[in-house]
Amino acid sequence: MLKGAVSLVTGGASGLGKATVEHLVKQGSKVVICDLPSSKGSELSKTLGEDKSTFVPVNVTSEQDVQQALEVTKAKYGKLNNIVNCAGIGVAYKTYNFNKNRAHSLEDFAKVITVNTIGTFNVIRLGVGLIGQNEADKDGQRGVVVNTASVAAYDGQMGQVAYAASKGGIVGMTLPLARDLASQGIRVVTIAPGLFRTPLLISLPEKVIAFLEKSVPFPSRLGDPKEYAQLVESVIGNPMLNGETIRLDGALRMQP
Ligand SMILES: NC(=O)C1=CN([C@@H]2O[C@H](COP(=O)(O)OP(=O)(O)OC[C@H]3O[C@@H](n4cnc5c(N)ncnc54)[C@H](O)[C@@H]3O)[C@@H](O)[C@H]2O)C=CC1
């Protein structure tokens, strides 16, 4: 399924996106790594081999940047089969800070929605144009889109109102996207990860990590980004998976 395929991964220079890039390349896909200019995408591509991967500096909220990435994809690899949306950010503020008498900044709320929700949609709306140019396989399929939400879309914690809303938006758009794109044989599936061992979580004090790990029923540990990448491969390989969000969380239900 991945041998000879071309995949575009946003947020591909770090964490879950990076593990996905590495896994897809290992499975024989060419990969276009889209991430911010300040990211380590270029180094990653050099390590993987610049024939198998290409870094394009992209802010997912920019139409121009995403178009540029699609042009590079077409010019270098001739087609696009899969999009994996991993780019994302978060802030941690309560709706109102009653000690400081200060409301959640509207700018911060909008920023998280803009990158996570609008950025994801921006890449999909432009990227499916190129996927739609593929010849359909014997099942009528032309390509697959995999998005990244979070368990926060369902059990957002205190201080996660912007993040949870942004991820809820991704869960909410999954079915209508799948319906909109069904006529072209393009599937859309969202993964909602729990707690994964990426730079953000690794940087927390050991005590906090141990506490977070304990909150996961089984296996009681942080997820390995490779396990996320493994699910991306399964989603791409299974033609009946469509219009659904899959939790990948060891049965974690986050507390308030
Ligand atoms: N690590 C975890 O436990 C979980 C992560 N997630 C989600 O998974 C995704 C990946 O998270 P991690 O790998 O942990 O984070 P990370 O911070 O390691 O990677 C995110 C990448 O997105 C890039 N990025 C940020 N804003 C961007 C923009 N505007 N345009 C292009 N690229 C941009 C960053 O430069 C970075 O390379 C995010 O959407 C996050 O919300 C969801 C649930 C759990």
Ligand SMILES: C[C@]12CCC(=O)C=C1CC[C@@H]1[C@@H]2[C@@H](O)C[C@@]2(C)[C@H]1CC[C@]2(O)C(=O)C=O
């Ligand atoms: C806010 C959390 C949990 C409590 C803590 O001591 C430290 C944290 C910082 C990283 C957060 C933690 C948790 O809320 C889950 C997320 C938001 C985590 C970063 C990614 C995270 O795993 C996620 O996106 C879950 O959906």
